[in-house]
Amino acid sequence: MARLRTRSHRVVLNRSQGGDVGIFILLALLGVMMFLPMFYVIAQSLKPLDEIFMFPPKFYVVSPTLENFTDLFSLMNESWVPFSRYIFNTIFVSLTGTFGNLFVSSLAAYSLAKIKFPGRKWIFQLIVYSLMFHETVTAIANFITMSALGLIDTLWARIVPALATSLGLYLMKQFMESHVSDQILESARLDGCSELKTFWLIAMPMVKPGWLTLIVETFKNLWNAGSSIYIHSEQYKSFNYAIQQIVSGGIARSGAGAAATVIMMIVPIIIFIICQSNIIETMGTSGMKD
Amino acid sequence: MPEAKEAKRPVARKDMTKAQWTWKEMKRNKTAYLMIAPFMLVFTIFTIFPVLLSIILSFTTFNMLEMPKFVFMDNYIRLFLDDDIFILALKNTLIFAVITGPVSYMLALFVAWFINELNPKVRSVVTLIFYAPSISGQVYLIWKTLFSSDSYGWVNATLIKLGIIYKPILWFEDEKYTMPLCIAVALWTSLGTAFLAFIAGLQGIDRSHYEAAAVDGIKNRWQELWYITLPEMGPQLMFGAVLQITKAFGFGQVVTDLCGLPSVNYSAHTIMNHLQDYGGQRYEVGYSSTIAVVLFVMMVGSNLIIKKLLSKVGK
Numbered sequence: 001m002a003r004l005r006t007r008s009h010r011v012v013l014n015r016s017q018g019g020d021v022g023i024f025i026l027l028a029l030l031g032v033m034m035f036l037p038m039f040y041v042i043a044q045s046l047k048p049l050d051e052i053f054m055f056p057p058k059f060y061v062v063s064p065t066l067e068n069f070t071d072l073f074s075l076m077n078e079s080w081v082p083f084s085r086y087i088f089n090t091i092f093v094s095l096t097g098t099f100g101n102l103f104v105s106s107l108a109a110y111s112l113a114k115i116k117f118p119g120r121k122w123i124f125q126l127i128v129y130s131l132m133f134h135e136t137v138t139a140i141a142n143f144i145t146m147s148a149l150g151l152i153d154t155l156w157a158r159i160v161p162a163l164a165t166s167l168g169l170y171l172m173k174q175f176m177e178s179h180v181s182d183q184i185l186e187s188a189r190l191d192g193c194s195e196l197k198t199f200w201l202i203a204m205p206m207v208k209p210g211w212l213t214l215i216v217e218t219f220k221n222l223w224n225a226g227s228s229i230y231i232h233s234e235q236y237k238s239f240n241y242a243i244q245q246i247v248s249g250g251i252a253r254s255g256a257g258a259a260a261t262v263i264m265m266i267v268p269i270i271i272f273i274i275c276q277s278n279i280i281e282t283m284g285t286s287g288m289k290d
Numbered sequence: 291m292p293e294a295k296e297a298k299r300p301v302a303r304k305d306m307t308k309a310q311w312t313w314k315e316m317k318r319n320k321t322a323y324l325m326i327a328p329f330m331l332v333f334t335i336f337t338i339f340p341v342l343l344s345i346i347l348s349f350t351t352f353n354m355l356e357m358p359k360f361v362f363m364d365n366y367i368r369l370f371l372d373d374d375i376f377i378l379a380l381k382n383t384l385i386f387a388v389i390t391g392p393v394s395y396m397l398a399l400f401v402a403w404f405i406n407e408l409n410p411k412v413r414s415v416v417t418l419i420f421y422a423p424s425i426s427g428q429v430y431l432i433w434k435t436l437f438s439s440d441s442y443g444w445v446n447a448t449l450i451k452l453g454i455i456y457k458p459i460l461w462f463e464d465e466k467y468t469m470p471l472c473i474a475v476a477l478w479t480s481l482g483t484a485f486l487a488f489i490a491g492l493q494g495i496d497r498s499h500y501e502a503a504a505v506d507g508i509k510n511r512w513q514e515l516w517y518i519t520l521p522e523m524g525p526q527l528m529f530g531a532v533l534q535i536t537k538a539f540g541f542g543q544v545v546t547d548l549c550g551l552p553s554v555n556y557s558a559h560t561i562m563n564h565l566q567d568y569g570g571q572r573y574e575v576g577y578s579s580t581i582a583v584v585l586f587v588m589m590v591g592s593n594l595i596i597k598k599l600l601s602k603v604g605k
C-alpha cells in the first residue's frame with residue numbers, strides 16, 4: 001500500500017522528500033534565471049543618470065529615481081504627431097481586436113463543439129492545420145489581399161485579421177467541449193431558448209477560464225505590435241512603434257528606453273494578473289462535468 | 291488532436307441517399323453555419339487565401355508593379371541551387387528548431403508540472419515569473435544591454451572584473467556568440483501559451499485518478515507522470531507541441547532586433563530573416579513567396595511528424 005500524506009487541502013501521493021527538495025532547487029534556479037533580466041530592466045528604469053553610466057555597471061539601483069519616466073514624457077511631448085494619437089491607436093486596436101476575437105471565435109467554437117452539423121470535422125481540421133504555421137509566412141500575400149480590400153493604411157488592417165484567430169477558436173472549442181454539458185444546453189433549447197441566446201447566456205459563463213486565456217493571448221499580441229508593413233501613415237502607427245523611435249536615440253536615452261519598456265510590459269502583465277486570479281478561481285469552482 | 295465522438299443518431303437515414311440526408315441536416319442546422327460564418331469569412335480571406343496565393347506566386351517573378359510572370363520552377367531551383375545564403379539560413383533554422391523546439395517544450399512541461407505541486411498562492415506568483423518574459427513584448431532587448439560590447443555591458447564588466455577576459459567581447463557582432471545568445475533569448479521567451487495550457491491541463495486532472503493509481507502500485511512521481519498525468523494531458527500535449535514547433539521554425543524577429551538584418555556574416559540568419567530580407571526590403575514578391583512556401587512546408591511537415599510521435603506517449 002502506498003504512503004499517503006496530506007499537504008494543504010489535497011492528498012499528495014508517492015512523494016519522496018529528496019525529490020521534493022531537488023525539484024524545489026531546480027525550480028528556484030530556473031526562476032532566478034527567468035527573473036534576473038526582468039529585474040535588470042526595472043533596475044535600469046529607476047537608475048539616475050550617473051548610475052547608468054557607472055563603471056562597472058551595477059545590477060541593482062542604489063538611489064532609485066523616477067527621472068527616466070519624466071524624461072520619457074517630455075520626449076513624448078516633442079513628437080511630431082501628438083502622442084495621445086499613438087496611445088489611442090494602440091488602445092483602440094487592442095480592445096476592438098480582443099473583444100471582437102472573443103466574440104467571433106467563441107461563436108464559431110460553440111457551433112463546432114456543440115452543434116452537430118455536416119462539415120464541422122472538415123472545418124476543424126483546417127483550423128488545426130492553420131495552427132501549424134506562423135502568420136508571417138502569409139504576410140506578403142496578405143499585403144496584396146489587403147490592398148485589394150482597401151485596408152492598407154487604416155487601423156482595420158490590424159483589427160480585421162485579429163478577429164478570427166485559429167488559436168482562439170481552438171482554445172474555446174476545447175473548453176466548450178470539456179466544460180459545457182450537453183444536457184444543460186439541451187434543456188435550454190427545449191425551453192425555447194434560441195441557439196444564440198443559449199451560447200451567450202448559458203455556454204459562455206461556463207467557459208470563463210477559456211475566454212480569459214483568449215483575452216490575455218490576443219491582447220498581448222495586439223498591444224505589443226510594433227511597426228507593420230500594412231501601415232505607413234504616421235497617425236495610424238502604434239504606441240510601441242512610437243516609443244521605439246524615441247528610445248532609438250542611442251545610449252543617452254537608455255534610461256528612458258528602460259522606462260518605456262517597463263510601461264509597455266506592465267499593461268499585459270496587469271491584465272494577466274487580473275485574469276489569472278479569475279482563472280484559478282473559476283477552475284476551482286466550475287467542476288461541472290457530465 | 292482527438293475529435294469529438296460522433297453521437298449515435300436516432301434519425302432513420304436508410305430511406306435517403308447520403309446527399310439527401312446531408313442536405314437535410316444542413317438545412318436543419320442552418321444557425322450553426324450562421325454562427326461560424328463570420329469566423330470563416332475572415333479566416334478564408336486572411337489565412338486560407340494568402341496560403342494559396344503564396345503558392346501561386348512562388349512560381350512567378352513579381353515586384354508589385356508589373357504583372358507577375360510565370361517562371362515555373364525557376365524560383366525553387368534558384369533557392370536550393372543558387373542561393374548559398376538560403377542554404378545557410380536553412381541550416382541555422384534547423385539548428386534553432388532542433389534545439390529550441392524540444393528544449394522549450396520540455397521546459398514548459400516540467401516547469402508547469404513542478405508548479406502544480408506548489409500551493410495555489412505561491413503557484414500564481416511563480417507562474418507569473420515564468421510567463422512574464424513571453425508576454426512583455428520587446429523586453430528581450432534588455433539582453434542587448436546586458437551583453438553590450440562597450441563598458442556599459444554588465445556581462446563584459448563582470449567578466450573583466452573577475453579576470454576571465456581582458457578586453458570586452460563583441461557579443462552580438464561575433465559569429466561565435468550570435469547563435470547561442472539568440473537560442474538563449476528564444477528559450478527565455480518560450481514559456482508562453484503552451485505553458486499556460488499545460489498548467490490548465492494539470493489542474494484539470496481528477497485527483498482520484500492518482501489515488502487509484504497509488505493503490506494499483508504506482509511507486510513514484512515519475513511513474514505517476516508517465517502512466518497517468520501525461521496520457522490524461524493528451525490534448526494539451528499535442529496543442530503545446532504544435533505551438534512550440536511553429537514558434538521554433540518562425541524564429542527570426544529576435545535575431546533581427548538583437549543582431550541586425552543580416553546578422554554578422556549571416557551567422558544567425560534564419561529562413562524567416564531571409565523572408566524578411568526578400569519580401570520586406572527587396573520587394574521580390576515571387577521569390578519571397580517561394581521562401582514562404584518552403585518554410586510553410588517545413589512547419590506543417592514537422593508538426594505532422596511530431597503528431598505521430600506524440601500519439602505514443604504513455605503506451
